[in-house]
Amino acid sequence: MVSTSFDAKVYSLEAIKNASYDFTEKATIVIETASAGRIQVNFNVPVSISEATPDSLISEFIRLVTDHQIRVDVGRDYKLVREMIIAQAFEPVDNLDIIVSKIQP
Amino acid sequence: MSQSYRFLPFRFERVADRVLLVNDVGDFHFLPESSFDALIGRKISPESSEYLDLKSKNMIWDSHLSNVIDLLATKYRTKKQFLYDFTSLHMFVLTRRCNQRCAYCHASSVCVEDKDVLDMDVATARKCVELVFMSPAKSIKIEFQGGEPLLNFNVLKSVVEYSLELNEKYKKNLEFVVCTNLIALDEDKLEYIKSNKIYISTSLDGPEYIHDEFRKNRSGEGSYKNVTANLALAQSSLGHDNISALMTVTDLSIDHLDEVIDEYIARGLGSIFLRMLNPLGYASAEWNRLGYSVDDFVDAYAKALDKIIQINRSGVYFPEMFTTLLLSRILTPFSTGFVDLQSPAGVGIGGVIYDTNGDVYVSDEARMLAHSKGDKSFCVGNAHSHSWREIFGSERLREIISSSCIEALPGCAWCVFQSYCGADPVRNYAVYGDMVGKRPENDFCRKHKAIFRVIFEYLAKDDEDIEDIFWSWIIGKPLAENSANATQM
Ligand code: SF4
Numbered sequence: 022m023v024s025t026s027f028d029a030k031v032y033s034l035e036a037i038k039n040a041s042y043d044f045t046e047k048a049t050i051v052i053e054t055a056s057a058g059r060i061q062v063n064f065n066v067p068v069s070i071s072e073a074t075p076d077s078l079i080s081e082f083i084r085l086v087t088d089h090q091i092r093v094d095v096g097r098d099y100k101l102v103r104e105m106i107i108a109q110a111f112e113p114v115d116n117l118d119i120i121v122s123k124i125q126p
Numbered sequence: 127m128s129q130s131y132r133f134l135p136f137r138f139e140r141v142a143d144r145v146l147l148v149n150d151v152g153d154f155h156f157l158p159e160s161s162f163d164a165l166i167g168r169k170i171s172p173e174s175s176e177y178l179d180l181k182s183k184n185m186i187w188d189s190h191l192s193n194v195i196d197l198l199a200t201k202y203r204t205k206k207q208f209l210y211d212f213t214s215l216h217m218f219v220l221t222r223r224c225n226q227r228c229a230y231c232h233a234s235s236v237c238v239e240d241k242d243v244l245d246m247d248v249a250t251a252r253k254c255v256e257l258v259f260m261s262p263a264k265s266i267k268i269e270f271q272g273g274e275p276l277l278n279f280n281v282l283k284s285v286v287e288y289s290l291e292l293n294e295k296y297k298k299n300l301e302f303v304v305c306t307n308l309i310a311l312d313e314d315k316l317e318y319i320k321s322n323k324i325y326i327s328t329s330l331d332g333p334e335y336i337h338d339e340f341r342k343n344r345s346g347e348g349s350y351k352n353v354t355a356n357l358a359l360a361q362s363s364l365g366h367d368n369i370s371a372l373m374t375v376t377d378l379s380i381d382h383l384d385e386v387i388d389e390y391i392a393r394g395l396g397s398i399f400l401r402m403l404n405p406l407g408y409a410s411a412e413w414n415r416l417g418y419s420v421d422d423f424v425d426a427y428a429k430a431l432d433k434i435i436q437i438n439r440s441g442v443y444f445p446e447m448f449t450t451l452l453l454s455r456i457l458t459p460f461s462t463g464f465v466d467l468q469s470p471a472g473v474g475i476g477g478v479i480y481d482t483n484g485d486v487y488v489s490d491e492a493r494m495l496a497h498s499k500g501d502k503s504f505c506v507g508n509a510h511s512h513s514w515r516e517i518f519g520s521e522r523l524r525e526i527i528s529s530s531c532i533e534a535l536p537g538c539a540w541c542v543f544q545s546y547c548g549a550d551p552v553r554n555y556a557v558y559g560d561m562v563g564k565r566p567e568n569d570f571c572r573k574h575k576a577i578f579r580v581i582f583e584y585l586a587k588d589d590e591d592i593e594d595i596f597w598s599w600i601i602g603k604p605l606a607e608n609s610a611n612a613t614q615m
């Protein structure tokens with residue numbers, strides 16, 4: 022069993038969970054709250070792929086979490102606009118200008 | 127310097143040493159890693175060409191939000207136009223009998239003389255045709271399948287004739303396709319096919335030694351000679367454009383796709399569809415002899431695509447049809463409904479299949495599941511006993527469709543290829559026991575993801591010749607004709 026931990030102020034649980042889903046083939050993952058605002062991730066690696074060193078496995082996972090954190094942050098920025106695009110695609114409204122006037126770049 | 131721009135919905139992944147960005151409507155853009163970091167850190171200068179590229183590709187916005195939303199909404203609606211063409215593909219299983227016994231037969235066909243298995247009868251066929259014309263789709267494609275549909279030619283004729291009769295009233299754009307191994311083709315049938323403009327889709331697995339290994343008649347002889355003789359007959363009568371073929375990649379052909387491609391060109395076939403073998407029907411029992419991994423398939427596909435591109439570079443127009451479908455999604459704003467790969471899935475709402483007894487299944491795989499495992503989970507009714515509304519408005523169909531919106535599925539929700547991809551709830555159910563499935567270990571996903579990567583690696587090269595070839599496939603015209611048209615304009 023190898024493990025690593027993330028600062029909960031920087032990384033969201035959503036990013037860690039999504040990265041864990043992508044990592045399904047490489048390891049079984051248990052996520053738990055560690056002390057002092059950290060999220061701990063424990064990896065159980067099947068013997069068949071265990072030639073990957075723990076360090077390389079963890080580095081790969083951290084890269085995945087970082088990308089997922091970007092997705093979460095960027096997604097938060099465009100969430101409302103995305104909902105409006107889909108609504109407008111299927112049920113267009115006339116007063117879109119007024120509705121979106123409060124959203125600033 | 128921090129800039130005032132905000133993000134529009136996009137997903138990203140590293141492809142060909144760069145970061146590929148794709149938005150919800152399928153616009154894409156490659157960025158070097160450093161520029162991607164600058165984008166995310168909101169440090170891209172508004173004066174830079176990258177800023178303008180990102181803005182014009184709808185990855186960021188800085189003003190006139192309502193115009194941006196309107197534009198993207200129109201593009202989104204256009205991409206999902208197939209939803210308005212509710213159920214346009216209607217497949218008729220005219221018989222489960224077949225004069226071949228292919229080792230990998232997905233349809234689990236039975237022998238010609240098997241009296242226990244009924245062909246579709248005329249009364250059932252007419253009931254199914256009536257359901258077809260209840261569909262609101264403007265364009266209707268009726269596809270005859272089997273077994274071997276030419277073995278029940280009288281019912282094929284009754285479907286064609288009753289459809290033409292009903293279409294006097296409904297005025298749909300009506301098309302017929304027969305998926306046949308060609309063995310039972312004769313002059314009379316050919317004449318009927320010609321006069322009713324029925325398109326032929328056939329199977330040729332490659333040169334004789336490849337084709338005959340797995341496609342044999344019921345007495346165990348390879349069918350190559352018979353198939354190619356009837357192919358030539360059909361081509362001379364119907365014209366080459368009215369017949370296409372697909373090939374199923376097996377463990378034998380996977381390392382010889384170059385010979386398969388040469389065979390197709392020598393036989394005057396204008397395109398090829400490289401189909402991966404699925405572990406369904408007889409193929410599932412023979413998997414050890416016939417099967418291969420997704421990685422092996424994608425390697426072979428990539429090599430074959432390279433050869434096909436070289437052939438096109440030399441002036442011969444010869445597209446690979448699955449690549450062409452994906453390129454249409456990637457490079458054009460248009461909707462390309464393809465029942466096997468769309469979101470929501472095409473099962474039931476894009477295409478439907480009528481079994482010999484009138485049972486209505488949401489896809490061919492759904493019918494296989496019923497025949498091979500006795501599991502009728504994806505049978506949504508019967509043409510004799512259910513109305514169109516009961517079948518197509520059923521809770522069951524809604525449930526199937528709502529579990530196939532990849533925008534909301536784990537793995538797909540953040541996948542960079544989502545705008546071009548789709549789901550297959552029936553296969554997920556067959557393999558994982560639930561309609562959602564698990565993306566990282568799912569062969570369907572792994573195959574598509576790898577094929578998208580191959581295609582985007584070509585697009586990342588910014589090679590104008592390759593892009594011209596890809597466009598010629600999308601438009602369906604040889605390069606020379608495209609440039610001649612451009613010169614005339
Ligand atoms: S020709 Fe088609 S239906 Fe007949 S055995 Fe071969 S794959 Fe099956």
Ligand code: SF4
Pocket residue numbers: 532537538539541542543544547548565570571572574575
């Ligand atoms: S099925 Fe796979 S390739 Fe397709 S969108 Fe989902 S994750 Fe991406």
